[in-house]
Amino acid sequence: MLVPILITLYVIISLTMVISLLLNGVRPSKTLAWLLAIFTIPVAGALLYILFGRNRRKSKMFSQKHQTAPNDQFKNEDCRPEISANKEKITSLISNTSKCPVTCYNHLELLKDGRNTFESIFNALEEAKEHIHLQYYIFEDGLLADKLLEVFERKVAENVTIRLLYDGIGSYSLSKKYLKKLKGIGVETAQFLPFKFGRFLSSLNYRNHRKIIVIDNKIGFTGGINISDKYLKGDPAQGKWHDSHLKIEGEAVDFLNRTFVTDWFLASVKKVDLNTLKIYRTQKKYTSLQIVPSSPDDDFDVMEQVYFSIINSAEKYLYIVNPYIIPNHAILQALITAALSGVDVKILMSSSTDIKLVDWCVRAYFESYLKAGIKIYLYEEGFLHSKVMLCDDEIASIGTANLDNRSLQQNYEAQVFVYDNELCRKMKSDFLSDCDKSTLLSDYEKFKSRSWGKKLIEGFAKLLSPLL
The missing domain is CATH 3.30.870.10 (Endonuclease Chain A)
Incomplete structure (x- = not known):
């Protein structure tokens, strides 16, 4: 009696997936491949589709529209990057899809490799007066994490609000002991899409790969470097890790901060009002740039x-x-x-x-x-x-x-x-x-x-x- 019931249940689930594919599939070849997998690989085909096959742009997990609009203080008049005509369409594409226009009042510092990057980061953290926002795909226990803990403790004592967001899979090794220390000194923490059985199938394949630090809406860091000691000591298998990072000062930092705040809300359900924060315009050399956050919840690729x-x-x-x-x-x-x-x-x-x-x-x-x-x-x-x-x-x-x-x-x-x-x-x-x-x-x-x-x-x- 149990077997016919299970077969019937599987057929119903499979037909539901087929309807979803026909309604939401993007590429015919990909849709056909998933249809074949569902009907030729019992159970496993359906599980693989749930893990890897769904079109997230049609069935969004999160809505991020509430955080994408620019700050009311932001003005974009007379901001034109010095690029050729055939590349101007790229700035329009980014503005239309990410709602992040070109900003001009910025100063950039290119950072190479771990030591230079973290020296710049720690120097900037010491200057924080209002808030520190950190977001990392990989945040590991070690020398860097311990040094950050020391800085955080001092800054919290100075009434600086600190929020740390880390990915549930990328930072899976981050110890509960370390998180307890963070909470003990007053650091707010949140985990993006935690590795939990209840959400395992729906969230495993979608990770937050961003690396962001924002200080007082004035200074921002982003690039490829995670919080990991291998950027200082190297790796036994690959040797020294080489990477690129950016330090940004100026009005573009507000868009970087909005990216963090959106993800913070998705992970913690806590809102941060950025419209009360001042937009800083650097007095140093002006550099035109655009911040482009992307996610599987966007309307476009x-x-x-x-x-x-x-x-x-x-x-x-x-x-x-x-x-x-x-x-x-x-x-x-x-x-x-x-x-x-x-x-x-x-x-x-x-x-x-x-x-x-x-x-x-x-x-x-x-x-x-x-x-x-x-x-x-x-x-x-x-x-x-x-x-x-x-x-x-x-x-x-x-x-x-x-x-x-x-x-x-x-x-x-x-x-x-x-x-x-x-x-x-x-x-x-x-x-x-x-x-x-x-x-x-x-x-x-x-x-x-x-x-x-x-x-x-x-x-x-x-x-x-x-x-x-």
Whole structure:
């Protein structure tokens, strides 16, 4: 009697999923693949669909619209980035999709690697007078966490409000003992999508990958660096971790703060009124930029659209630093088209990643790159974790988003797009310097002749690319 009931229940659930796919599916090929999985792999197919297949842009987990509007004090008159006409559409795209217009009254400091970044962060934290907001994908126990605890204790005693938001999966190792110490000194904490059985199936695949610090709505930090001692001491397997981060002073910090406050509300159900905070306009050199928060709850594929547009706008060069380049069809075709059109396309990445399966999948696309004339540089002096894109001395992108399905479709990310010739040229010089220290792959025929065993492993890994 029990078996027929279970079969009937499974059929009802499967039909419900089929209706959901037909109503909310985006790509026909993807919809067909999930339909086949549901009906040919009993139980497992349905579970996989719940974990990885749902269209979050149709069935949103959260609504973020209440926090996206600019502060009432914000004025955007006479703020025009010095970029060519074919790239102006990128600023409009970002404004329309992220509600984050171009801001001009900013000062930027490019930070490289852990020691320089954390020295700048700790110096800024000591200056806090009103609030400190921190948000990290990975927040681990260790020397950095202990030093932060010491700073927090002093600042709370000075009546500074401190809020810490951490991801439920990325910071899974963060000890209860440390969290208890934070709460004991008066730090407010919240966990984004906790790893709980009740929400396991609905939330496991959607992580908050952002790294944000905001101090008094005046100074902000974002980029690829997490709170982890491996940025100071290195890693036994990958060696020294190399990464890029930004310190921002000025009016753009308000948009960074709004990103934090939105996520804080989603995790804690506590509201923070940012309209009472002052927007600071730096008196230093002005730099035009846009903050781009993206998430699976957005109406559009924001990060994918911006990356795609920048690649298509390239006329002279496109340089990319990213450890996890697993492009979807649109991004792959854009890269290939740019290279075949005569654009100098260079990709710099580590000789190996921190996850072997991902490493195989990344390499599965090398043959397509090389055939189109894209040059690949493999960095061997540690692990490159930066997420950087440079285009024509006009646009520099630094932040948290990788060029893979997870960052473009499933994660909560934050990327900064800077329109500054001087910064672009400085970053281009650093990029080319790192290329000189790397191994160049440019011989298509030589790479194509690699062993069938490697091709087979890469082909298998490539099948899993939508999940990585």
